[in-house]
Amino acid sequence: MPPRLLITGSRTWTDRAVIRDALRAWWDSTGRDPEAILVSGKCPKGADKICEEVWAHNGLTLELHPAKWRTPDGKQDMSAGYTRNKAMVDTQPDHIIAFIMDKSGGASHCLRYAKGKGIPFTLYEDSTSTT
Template identity: 40%
Template sequence: MTIRPYRVLVTGSRDWDDVTTIGAAIEQAVIDAGPRPVLVVHGACPTGADRHADHYARWMRGKGCHVDVEQHPADWRPGGAFDRSAGFRRNAEMVQLGADVCLAFIRNGSRGASHTASLAEQAGIPTRRWTA
């Protein structure tokens, strides 16, 4: 029998630099998950909250925690043309996949992270917000 992982949707600003807050939030999610493995889901931005969450989750896995990562990069250039709505579309798709909790790290009113947190709340996903 396979145990369904505790899905932690991470959304955050591209310029979020507070690694300590992200680490503490992921550690709390691991505690909340109990015996279930944890799956940290994020949008694969190479900077900011996504990057820090990815690195922290992988570090925890290296320390023996049952934590894995699921990345959802946006397709910014479908057919070669830049698509400004790609990030918002990707964020909605991540929320539609479901999560047990959404961790939102919003700096300078980030539209993408705020949008994702709002979509998660509308979907009934418990959402924790940090702002800077």
């Protein structure tokens, strides 16, 4: 089974270099497995978007989990992001990298849920790293 990396991050994240370096470091740790998979929530801006662009640029596989913000009857589902986060974590990735600005609620939720499942993680807050 190929290694799987889940990323989560703030919509306001803009530091492309930190993301590029973090993804490269994780990919290097897999022995540069060409089948490595990036699991992402497909937010159209911020960390998700940047991670997806960097990953795709290197010809690697994306597994996208966009939130379903509208119910079948057209109502807005305010918990869709949290539901999506749980679904991504429940795919049992090997590692999670979180890029969190200003204590982003959605990305912080995803990281907390992953930590509760015992998934190893790396956290970048406002461009600084902790593990």
